[in-house]
Amino acid sequence: MGRSFYLSGSTLVALLVLSASVLHAQNLTAPLLSGSWQSTYHNPAMVHFLPTGTTVGLPGLANDLRLENLQYRDIFARENGQRILQLDSWSLLANEENGVQDVYSIETLGLAVRTGRFGLSGYHRLRVQGDAAYPKSLVDLFALGNVPFIGRTVDIAPRGEVVSFQELGLGLSYAVSDKVAIAGRVKYLAGVSSIQIGEGSSLDLTTDAANFGLTLEQDLALNTVRAISYEQLNRIGLIYNPSRLHSEDLFTSNNGMAFDLGVAVNLDRLRLNASATDLGAAIDWQENITGLRFRGSRTFSGLDLLNDLLRDSVSFEEAVDSLTLTFEPEQTGTAYRSEIGASYYLGGEYDVTDRFTAGAMVVLENRLGDTVPAFALVGRYTVLDWLRLGVNLNHRTGIRTNIGLHLYASPGRFRLFASSDKFITLISTGNSALAGIRLGAALMLGPTRSSSSFLP
Template sequence: MRKSLLLLPLLLAATLDAQNLTAPLLSGSWQSTYHNPAMVHFLPTTFTVGLPGIANDLRLQNVEYGDVFVKSGGQQILNLAAWAGLAEERNAVQDVYSIETIGAAARRGNFGYQLYHRLRVNGDADYPRSFINLVALGNAAFIGQTVDIAPRGGIVSYQEVGASFSYAVNDQIAIGGRVKYLAGVSSIEAAEGGTLELGTGTENYTLTLDKDLTLNSVRAFAFRSLDDFDLTYNPSRLQPGDLFTPNNGFAFDIGVAVNLDRLRLNASATDLGAGIDWKADITTLRFEGTSTFSGLDILGDLLRDSVSLDRAVDSLVTALEPVSGATAYRSNIAASIFLGGEYDLTEKITAGALLTLEDRLGELVPAFAITGRYTLTDWLKVGLNLNHRSGIRTNLGLHALATPGRFQLFAASDKLLSLLSSGNSSVAGIRLGAAMTLGERRSSGAFRP
């Protein structure tokens, strides 16, 4: 347990879930309604049942898997030196995924209604280059310096129950709103503003560790000490009882959709005011104070032999030992803005564009997608999408919407190039979903019946 403690920050970074850039544009699909409550008016029938689906989107900023892992003896080995050379001052790790369970939508006259349930996991963190340099090069590289090695952000998972109401103002414009009940499942988060500053003296390489960091968690640790704890974290836990605990919150979505026959536009803002107030099953670890201990190159020593490793780990455990408690806290969930549209160039070819703005750790980050879709048959559409996110290479994606009979089957990935590159990627993700269309089909292109 003690030796694995040194790898815990890396494990957290590797397991940290932003949404697919295709679904918000695909008017008429069940998946588009998650991003805009007014998109219910584009659904092809008066009643739609949302069936189970899954979405995942992983992003690593500045590094790619193939750059930091090398093959040796048939195994993948982490190349810390290469990682240190690629990392910037701050490096984002973001992973967003959802498990969609069931939902339903209905249109009656000018009104639209929707109710659904899903599990969401939002991982949004970053780590400093100084931490990777410290692990890769040892503290001898920082003589006479003080570096902050604290991560920011964390992971939060919750069940979401959304109820939407929308209204067709006229034949071309519909507006909608949604209230969402958020039931917290689990959380691991570094409190905002925390620091872990490590200084290496010029004489005898004396190490000084200034600690001012709070780690908040729910259903993540069975903690007794840094030398004795169990990691119980399961972000994908999906149990009905979690809907009715004191750990909960609310969020709101608003949206507008415009139907000009061949041209369809939409704009929305999601997760407004979103947050979860954690009041039960909390473990708070408070790292504070200053610890000073000597040792030559402690990280160099611990890699040489097991005796040095045990001695180094004992020293670090003593220096890092936190105060454990249970303090209530709040997880704020970032809002997103979507602006998009699609245009039918011909009866078979459709082009579209999407701009999203996401609040990431207090910074507004844009993403952009251009799509092209071709109607192969009256029940199958396939398309390509070119995606760009800040700090990540532009990527090519693939999507398909099949409508055999009363079913809708949706599959998309913004990462086609990543999937074809044998794992040498900074992004990975896919979205799969289904729905069943019931009732009368739309009799015209207008929103009003």
């Protein structure tokens, strides 16, 4: 009989965060939309494409959850109004290593001013992102029990982290000529919260072929800041709030720096841009740390460790509690570091006609220390003088190719941006978190500048 779990929303979040964590990714539409405030987050030189001398960046948000090697609807179903996690399906679809990727940001306010050849920009936003993977053996253990592992040793430890932080960016750009602009930006990163599985952590599970005894060799470090409350293992609480947006978090000893570089080329109908973001990005966590270190060996007896614990009627939390009561960790408060991988963008757009624009972009993203590519093709049509609608085709390694839609409206002095990198996913699941949603706005002040030149 297959195993399923009835999950509440909070349980689902805890499962995704603690069992697999999240990995960062970027929206593939906004970097190509020259003239939009949102494009400047990916390339500080894009300030020179803004249509007026002064631009006020208004609040916006972005969220994009992606499951590597499978889709949300492959492993979740609804039965009697409840969300069910289908572990057997998950086991069949998982590869030897799998990622769960998510990026979430709340953009508060920003400002860009251009005068002569120079441009100055600044902004504040909250970002949540990470870098993690989980092995197929972990899913198989929950789905099938330990019977498939008889006579084998498997590592069931996930790896990676999720980190949230406030970001203050200050950029300076310069128009080298009427066609080329260069820019740099320094970013102050104020740490908010963190969940990190320490590098080199392992959980090796061995099932003896002779007597079916189980041995778990554990050497796993869990580092957290404002994520868990801990007294002992059966009294551990999840207090993680990645969207915490408090001014008191801005200037603590949990902080770091990062840098962005960008180039923009304006050939009138053809616009090109290249950038590198989050260079050297890292946060050093010095306070509010709760660390747990699991070490040593534990032996069990019996054919199937999870046979009774993971019956359909038993909740995930009860199963985890039953398994962990015997594993009391060492509590630590050691300072640690979160490194945030850099991203690299190369793209452009061309006005095929006065109303139709085509574009393409290649992005190199850091995933668990490896650099992997992502691709986007974009087509956009000016329906009205103040309204542009577009469609984009997106592809990432390990993620099924998807189609997205976007809208850019300019009623009066306002600019409104909305996009979904995965429109098919949105209409099939109704879940905006899975659809690569990005919403934003800006206010344009001052006279309109020429679009064919970076110089006044």
